[in-house]
Amino acid sequence: MFKPLLLGLLVLVTGCQKQDDASRTGLIYCTEGSPQTFNPQISNSGVTLDASSRTLYDRLLEVNPNTLALEPALATDWHISEDGLTYTLTLRKGVTFHHTPWFKPSRTLHADDVVFTYARQLDEQHPYHNVSGGEYPYFYSLGLDQLIKRVHKKGPGQVVFELNRPDASFLATLASDYAIVLSAEYASQMQQAGTPALLDSRPIGTGPFSFKEYRHNEFIRYLRHPGYWGGEAKIEQLIYDITPKSSKRLAKLLTGECDVMSTPAASQLSVIKQKPELSLSVQSGMNVAFLALNTRKPPFNKVQVRQAIASAINIDNLLQAVYFETGQAANSLLPPLSWGYNPSLPMRKPDLQRARQLLKEAGFEQGFEMQVLVQPGSRPYNPDALKTAQLIRNDLARIGIKLKIVQQEWPITQARLAKGQYDSLLSGWIADNADPDNFFRPLLSCAAVERGNNYSRWCSPAFDQLLDDAVTTPQLAFRLRNYYYAQTLLNEQVPLIPLAHALRTLASRSDIQGLSLMPFGGTVFNQAHRE
Template sequence: MLVYCSEGSPDSFNPQLVTSGTSYDATANIIYNQLVTYKPGTTEIAPSLAESWEISADGLRYTFNLRDDVPFHGSQIFTPSRTLNADDVLFSFNRQRLSDHPYHGISGGRYPYFTAQSMGQLIKDIRKTGEHQVEFVLTRPESPFLSILATPFASILSAEYAKQLNRLRQPEWIDSKPIGTGPFRFERYEPDAYIRYKRFDDYFSENKRVKNLVFAITPDAAMRFARFSAGECDVMSYPLPVHLRVAQKNDLEVVQTPGLNVAYWAFNTEKPPFHDAKVRQALTMAVDREAILQTVYDRQATQATNPIPPSSWAYNNSISKVTYSKRKAMELLKEAGYENGFSIDIWAMPIQRAYNPNARKMAEMIQQDLADINVDARIITYEWGTFLSRLSQGLHHSVLLGWNADNADPNNFFSPLLSCNSAISGNNYAKWCNNQFDELILKGRTSSEQDERKQYYLKAQEIFKREAPWLTIAHANNSVLVQPEVSGMMVSPIGNINFEGVTLEQQSVDSGTQGVTP
């Protein structure tokens, strides 16, 4: 049995319904597969459920040839009668894109990533062209389309299972009692305690993996490290900078890769005074990010200037960093008519992520900086699921969050986080909609030439800097701590946890899973 000390409870077992990395880690690469995937440890597209594909010369048709030997999991309520076929692909995407689909409204009917990527406008039709062949017909060329299909929201569910749940009059079970094709079968979930998985012996890949996998849900990072140090966990998620330092001193294995991520402070532009760009610019100048890098990240991150990391081919090197100046911040507030200050809320996420190991501490530091310019800030947090739900309702003034890219294309930052579509239903928690910005990122998506795409994205970053819907804070490494008995563990640049190919030579502490498993 391999025990993974994770940082929080998933808010769904269907990655189509959510955008949180905590939920993706517990579902996308454990229970499900997508049509295409990434080669382990890279951002290079590789076959998965689709063994091959063809793209038409005009970029409007993608034909996927499915493997014909992919079985689905079974459970106490479901025994599959067939392997994966084209019907499952149609069900998985049409549920999200067609409002009259029988499953569209199940579990709330919100598909934030699908919406943020404008997939409803992009996909004209999905056709079954054979028992194991599917054709996607697009309304326009989309350069990052394959990368988009490698993201968790594109996981393939069982159409046969959906039909059986309809007969049982329990359609919502498809999202809480998951059935997929992935390397592990879902066994049991105890909220805020554990998730149990069992190796799927009929999995189509021959990669080695452990027989039993347990997510030991441990939100407190200090407790996760204590459990890891005691041998109760074989792998630990999101160690704090201090834990990395201790691990390195004690020759513990740290698996690490530079992350395609960003931490940010987003301003809800639908709420005064954040509707005024001068106010937003003033607040970005008032925060000492160097102090945050020292205190929160222990210098194990770089200060962020743009919404995409410097490793991206679309990064705009000509944009200068925000100048930390409380004097200039107060001057801008005076120009905007707020020389006497105002009161705001800062929402701080309750979990640790690679891009932000301690949102509460960060919020406290920002709170102190804002007090110097007569801005009174109240810090708010909730349990993770409630936090995300209330954020989606736009109840916040401002929020400390971040993003681990789901793929390496720069559009993966722009569309999900800053597009007008995502402001309506998605991860654009700044609720910022700029038509010029939107037009540029759309052109960046439709162009097939990388140099041309880069020019659009460079201009989009200039608008972002001028309008300041966020204060960009940091880009950090993705890290996990691993016991010596574990082999094959890799950390993806896009931050996803994947236990396919991970083996455990022996259980390091036989009693270590007591209190973790039922």
């Protein structure tokens, strides 16, 4: 009896201490899950991005959240050669890395840091390439291993990217949340100590906050980075309180245990709006929720089957029951906010008669059984994945397809995805920049099948060629034509079924000011403070 009671008291004291510290000097952010790592290069998890990319690190370039234009960040300016194959970037002077009890940097940002960051991913013989698993989903899904010829320094303050072919989306790629810059000095120190994996689990970056402490499934503590080049954060510390259930996150927000709440459920928004002590932020989102069908597994290798499933799903029901007023129907991977969106695509409406006819043509007049993998909890692109799956199950039952919902934690699901042992996956994507290539290539290119995010396992050389040709020129009209063709092809082949584009929402206490909700995902706390 004594031990459980003592343990409970210790947990209570720890929680109170965490809350008291933050109430005096910082903010508590209730988030929906634990990060897989603190290096977004080796993960494709949105929770990992939210916990690391904009808190701990910076990128060479940034995307303005209002204009979607590229702006200087760690690089102050850049030059592109006439043939489009060489990018020379000048680094910002005086950018400091985090000082922590376990690392004291001896210098500021250097070209060596950028070279190390990309060499680790490019060179399979690099001593850090296989550390922490050796997987770089975003890097490989974009085909950057084939695009980038080499990265080298041109003095301590300049870095040069040499490409194998012109790519009009390359600068946007350098602004991606995945395109963080690591410390080569820290990596060398960890390698000499025989603990190279600490580079990814006990991170050092140049971002507005430094890493202090992490307790798995409990909390992450960050401290303000003194002298941050972008202006010091207004709060001394930031705590991510890991609370998977949105109902508990809202309860903590209402009681003041949390100052900010991530991804409130759509059904909670009316409650939040009615509370004068709470505030709701809404931002258009560059995202999409979709149902990916494993096209390398029968019967989903037949286009008629995929078209039948798409014809049976009632997206209007999803919008009403899952998204409420926070989403719009998706008839393309690209949201209408994207400059590459094809407005001439027909809006998809449920057509059960057509769906049954397609199944008959495919030889499945009596239907079949299938499974869908669903991640627990809410995501910025899908407020309630389980309810979405249940509604789709009801729709498919009307055409004789029996859908079994399999809900597992992401590491288990990820292992099945890697082996191709699944029928379908309910998932989504959040773009990190405004370029259409950022949707198409990671999700549907051939390169992304084995080492990326192509969960439909669909590979079309014709589709890849459209993407490759689109980025060989900066001419917008030519790029638009190719992206329009690409969307038409996807509309015919249906390797995955776009469902909805969600608005990004964030709830906070009314006295919290300065939060910045990014259209590409993540929340920026640099200027957040309590009034």
